[in-house]
Amino acid sequence: MLTIHPILITLLPSLITAHPSSKKTPLNSNGIPPFSSLPLGEGNPYLSAWGLYGPKDELGTLNRLSPAIVAAASKSEIKTGVRVSLNWAMNAQGNESFINRGSFGHKIYPAGPYYDEIWDYNSQLSSHWDSLRHFPYVAERRFYNGVRDEDVVGKGNSTVNGIHVWSEKGIVGRGVLVDFESWRLKQLEKKNPEERFRRFDPFKGETSGISLEDVRAVLKWQGTKVRFGDILIVRSGWTVGFNNKTREEILALQRSGPISASGLEQSLPMMKFLWENFAAVAGDMPGVEANPSRSNFTMHEVLLAGWGCPMGELFDLEALAEEAKRQKRWSFFLTSEVINLPGALASPINALAIF
Incomplete structure (x- = not known):
């Protein structure tokens, strides 16, 4: 999820016009x-x-x-059969989520001789694909391939650009982990590390962005080569940082102003x-x-609305980072099956990395 600042809404009309040709x-x-x-x-x-x-494409x-x-990825990446989940717990954020999206409701109730359950939650609450x-181009109010607001929330019950389309084949291929957080901590071991590595805070996006130069440096440090069609996964240390904060610290961040996060x-x-x-x-x-x-x-505008590129958020990458270090390999076979809910705006990732 992204917070749009008002200044962006004033800048974007100069970049966007309404009618495609x-x-x-x-x-x-x-x-x-x-x-x-x-x-x-034009x-x-x-x-x-x-x-x-x-x-009419909805796959982007x-x-x-x-x-x-996909076949080439399975052949090159599945070597040991070790599987690692990338799914953060559905209720990991507790009673109040960081971006004020409520909590995960889970009710178990008797239904005769057995039990049933009800889940009640915002689909952005834990690990998910958008x-x-x-998310549209904000000034233009257009989603991927020109889809309009009325196609999303109008009376016609349109499901265009819904995540169910992706469920037909899943998001499956060669995953590449860019373990920025491990690389950053390694830089701090140097004699005179750059101050920005000390200052980096995954909860301060204004001063803790991850640049292309950083990404390339991490890939080089890992010895990882990128291939066309890869699925990029970046570890910033956000989820482990969240897990290590007290509820009072999380509430203080929420009250301090607009939500800020690295990326x-x-x-x-x-x-x-x-x-x-x-x-x-x-x-x-x-x-x-x-x-x-x-x-x-x-990026939400360009990747989602412009290219039709899935964006995955709140992935749990701690076990993945440890296994990658153990195997000294930061690429793997990724399998992710989204829910088949026509018109859905997001889905749990249901993801495994296979080494």
């Missing part, structure tokens, strides 16, 4: 146009790729997960890197991207 752009060997060609349609929203897979960058890509009808920096080089390589982007933080944004756009 297509233009032909050559595709590379991976079937995508160059980043410099975005937006694909008049389309900033950096959008509407129409790349057809005007998941189209990159072809059978060949669907393509969760990927919103820069054009970062967006180019994501566009050229990944089928989905996720992390252990509440919004994947640093919040508030320090740029004139947000």
